[in-house]
Amino acid sequence: MSSATNELYQQVILDHNKNPRNFKALDHPTCMCEGHNPLCGDHVTVFVNLEDETLKEITFTGDGCSICKASASLMTTFLKGKSRTDAKVIFDEFHKMVKGELNVETTPHHLGRLTVFQNVSNYPVRVKCASLAWHAMNSALDRVTVTSTE
């Protein structure tokens, strides 16, 4: 089981797990949300600085499995600079991809490098790990401050 051939644990995911990007709190976020997965205790807080409907800054803190952390980390790098509307569209597509409802090979999408998470759909118990930070981000944009995967 070399890491390169593991369909779930892609090298990018392992890298972001080990060296998460934007892994810090923001002092004065315009919105933030704490996400919980009550099943496993994973928790992620997402901080956003929204200026003119654009995600000027997005960071996260928390603790969870590699899929959860890497997903949060990649999300922050991907969404930074995007508009609120685009972030919502990407959230929807990402969520569908990990649930196996969007085939990124055959359907047009805006997920770019986030497709490293496409195989999560083969691991139903890990779908919530991959989507926790996204739910938190989405709720933060809706000015909701606490969310849960349940």
Add this chain to the structure above:
Amino acid sequence: MKASTTKEPTVTPIPFELEKIRADFPMLSQTVNGKPLVYLDNAATSQKPRAVIDRIMRYYTEEYATVRRSIHKLSEKATLAYEGTRKRIAQFLNAPSERNIVYTKGTTEGINLVVHGFGGKFLQAGDEILIGATEHHANIVPWQMLCARNGAKLRVIPCHETGELMLDEYEKLLTDKTKIVSVQYVSNALGTIHPIKQMIALAHAKGIPFLVDGAQAAPHMNVNVQDLDCDWFVFSGHKACGPTGIGVLYGKEDMLNRMDPFLGGGDMIESVTFEKTTYAPIPHKFEAGTPAIADVIGLGAALEYLSGIGMENIAAQEHALLEYGTEVLAAIPGLRIIGTAPTKAAIISFTIRGVHPHDIGTLLDQEGVAIRAGHHCAQPAMQRFCVPATARASFSFYNKKEEIDVLAAAIKKTIEVFT
């Protein structure tokens, strides 16, 4: 790593034929992700021997009818098998009589029954309920619900870093206010075997009744409820090679007599008028409605199967697996075993530096190894050890030493992926 590569068996020869026993369990020859299944999630639930599966099949195909209600021959036969299992359970626990044996859905229902039938009747505001630091949620939440209803207070016996309960603290917590103690015999999260007999004696010295959560004990060791002198003992069939949906509450006769029924309905009554109902005698007073007949009969077959192997043999084999597993896992760099009490059941909870338990679970699964990763329905225990979750390998008498080697190899691969 010495232990897993050595060819010398470190497990003492077992007095039963392992391969023959394994052949009794159809699930053990399944493959997962193209690999032979290595089933190490026995603390969650055990696999079923063919004897149990066949017995349930026979009931459904040749003997099916309800119990205790109908006059016909089939019902009579079903009743005989159903009530006969009660005798077998009484023997299994060394209970004085089958009257002490109440059928439940499982450990969870058994505890709820005592909470409701005893706690609900006899506990008042200010009274204290004492539980251990590493209880399963099933032995925490029902008590909290009772406290919310009647103003009683839940107190917790703290535990040492090893997972052992602090007995000196326990003695201090046993006061005039304590009205019941409810403690697990064996921790499902850490494997600790608690000195339950001694704890029962200490409670009884102050006249306090004692409920034993035996979910992780009954399937793995000889249990003698009269020797323990517990007031109640509960366990689940599905962890003891039996079906899901069936469990046992043992209660002392006078306790069961004093308690309120749990559910009301058919089969638990002596006579009903719109003015007044008198309840059936124990144990039927606690068994309203058409029961899980097939599952009761299946549990009977399971206990017969376990007794056929011998609980001493089972305990010895599982202890050998625990010792071997502990040696092999402890030698893996970065692996921390949580729960290091000197007396343990065959449960090894562990964490790996830099690898989340969920990732351990998924990567082990890719190798065909089934373990549990999570909080094991014991979140307060996890908090006590400052971890959000652990990975847990739990062994049964049908596991082999070679499977522990597969586990160790899969763990090492997991560590490689993450470093």
